[in-house]
Amino acid sequence: MLFNEKVVLGIIQKVGDQEVVLSVQGEKVTVPLSEEDAKELHQYVQVQENWLVPIHTETHELFLEHENPWNEEDMEELIKISQSQEVSSDK
Numbered sequence: 001m002l003f004n005e006k007v008v009l010g011i012i013q014k015v016g017d018q019e020v021v022l023s024v025q026g027e028k029v030t031v032p033l034s035e036e037d038a039k040e041l042h043q044y045v046q047v048q049e050n051w052l053v054p055i056h057t058e059t060h061e062l063f064l065e066h067e068n069p070w071n072e073e074d075m076e077e078l079i080k081i082s083q084s085q086e087v088s089s090d091k
Contacts, residue, residue, distance in 0.1 A: 006058055009079060012051040015041055020062075024055055026083075031060045040064055052079075 010022035010029065017038050022029045033041060044064040045051065054063040 004056075007054050007056050007063065009052045010055040010062075012045065012053055015045060022053070022055060024057065029055070029060060031055075031062065037062075 008025055010024040012020060012022055013028075014021040015038070016033075017035070019033055020031050020038075020041055022031065041053075041062065041064060044053065055061065056063075
């Protein structure tokens, strides 16, 4: 999943009952949520204990996995890679 160039880490900025607001490659992205998706995302945030979520850049599909929690410190390297790709694509 993470080895797909269209899947990046989004930073959750706000979780509501009907939508989630993320920062994806420096852009604000609002993803509408069903009631069930909102509950799943709230659970994901509690289990993961961080605000990073893999998101498909074109479909805005969220990949919520509870079994293997992301360690925010381990993800720092991936965030730097994502940001460096963002800078290179801007040039």
